[in-house]
Amino acid sequence: MLQTNGTDNWVSRDNMPPEFRPGPAVSLAEVLAVLAFIRRNLFTMSLTCFAGLGIAILYLVTAVPTFTAKAQLLVNTKVTLVDSAAVSTVVESQIAIIKSESIASAVIEKLGLAQDPEFATGQVSGMISRLLGWSKPKTEANAARYAVEPFERKLSAKRIGPTYLVEITFDSRNPDRAAQILNAVAEKYITHQMDKASLQDxxxxxxxxxxxxxxxxxxxxxxxxxxxxxxxxxxxxxxxxxxxxxxxxxxxxxxxxxxxxxxxxxxxxxxxSPPVFEASLVTGASPPLGASSPKPRIVLGIAIVGGLLLGIAIGMLRDLSDRIRTSGQKACPSAEDGRIERPLPDGIRPDHQFEPSAKAKPVRLTGSG
Structure with missing residues (x-):
């Protein structure tokens, strides 16, 4: 009978392919060390988590909510474009027109946004530059131009997939105001395209x-x-x-x-005459029902995770300082009551006892007679 040796069938871990090698196992000592670290620093981690939650709640209470209105525009052309690059160029060109300064100025003038405090805030740098003489002073004549910059920051437009659909959004503190401004943007854009396409008044x-x-x-x-x-x-x-x-x-x-x-x-x-672009409003803007920012779940989640990481970092620093202090005490000579212990000679050290000499012989005392 043919017998096989068990050692011949044994495959070493180093000889195994990388995809079949087992991963590093976590020892029990490491698990116990982690549990001990958590137990030692549980109070610190809890304290930092509660502090992060407090800061997050304070931010959510004091932050001004922002509402985002959305609308969809269909940018159509009478000439069918087969090349996807040409279609992308057409749509991106229309997006640039939507976000242009001419559309923003027309909407600002129509709705009187130059006097709106929402479009006058956040211009501290502009105020400083005007005081230093780096820019023209703000007057009623150029107030609309100063409102264009915050208006463009709040307006965004993007293409929806490989289509002629464009989604436009506008951020505002007032949900009704956001929808009103976005509908005015869509109206001005469509009117602009119609005026551009017509050759006669x-x-x-x-x-x-x-x-x-x-x-x-x-x-x-x-x-x-x-x-x-x-x-x-x-x-x-x-x-x-x-x-x-x-x-x-x-x-x-x-x-x-x-x-x-x-x-x-x-x-x-x-x-x-090709191409003549036409645009239509697919979905008008409605006042949003909820604020787009700040988002309470995300803010609270970041606060909890940040507080936990801060507590872990404080615990690691504390353990590291304890190790440094302990190693320093072992390396430095000990001192008590102002006295420094010095090493004693080997002959008089307490831990070195006198050993009887191997040549010593016992002395027998005998009495006379």
């Missing part, structure tokens, strides 16, 4: 068309009135006057017809 076109129509009707009416009132007169005497009125009526009618023809041609050119 609608009001001017309507007024000009009405003016030419009135002129044509007036010239035609004048010609008819002249023919009706001059039937009994000599035709040769009124030929020049009638020809002049007929030419005026024809000219007015041609001007009206030509303007309508140019207007229709312009509209057709606008419909065929």
């Amino acid at each position: 609608e009001k001017w076109v309507t007024d000009r068309l009405n003016e030419l129509s009135i002129q044509a009707l007036a010239a035609e009416k004048a010609l008819k009135d002249y023919d009706r009132n001059n039937k009994t007169k000599d035709a040769a005497d009124s030929a020049d006057t009638r020809d002049r009125l007929a030419a005026g009526a024809e000219s007015a009618k041609n001007a009206y017809d030509n303007f309508r023809h140019v207007l229709r041609k312009t509209e057709a050119t606008q419909q065929q």
Whole structure:
């Protein structure tokens, strides 16, 4: 029978592949050391945790909440773009327009945000620079420009995935104010795109068309009135006057017809000229129901973890100082009552007893006789 030796089948830990090697085991002594450390510093860690919680609660009570309103815009184009890079460029360009200074200035002027204290706070550095003469003094004329910077900090826009959707948000201390400002931003952006796409001003076109129509009707009416009132007169005497009125009526009618023809041609050119961007509001902004910051759970969690780590650090420093003190006491000579113990010679040390000499022989005393 073939027998195998058990030692031949034994695989050393060093010879095992790295993925099959067992990890380092935690000894019982290490576990007991950790438990002993926690027991020694339990009061300190508890104290630092409660201190962190107190600071966090004080911050949550005194902090001014911030509300974030959200809205979604659809940036569309009449030309289908197949290249994803081109689509990304188009959407990023529209995001830059949304966050531009022109849109911010229009909203600030419409809602009167230049006088809002929320957009005037946090400008201590600007006040100092104005006092030192590094910038122009703030007046009613340029107050709107000073409000643009805090307005742009509160406004953000980002693309939602690989789509034409853009999410815009605005932060404010007042939830109703945040929604109002965000809806105004969306309105100004859409109006800006519509004004940019149109090549003619609608009001001017309507007024000009009405003016030419009135002129044509007036010239035609004048010609008819002249023919009706001059039937009994000599035709040769009124030929020049009638020809002049007929030419005026024809000219007015041609001007009206030509303007309508140019207007229709312009509209057709606008419909065929790529790309024309259009934007629409998918989801309007509503007043948020809860504050976006500060978040109590995150603040309290950070306070607890920070307090616990601080307590552990204090305990480790305390243990380290105790070890240094103990090692210093062992290394330095001891002193009691101002006396320094000096090492004694080996012959008179207490721990060295006199050993009987191996050559010494016992003495026997004998009596005489």
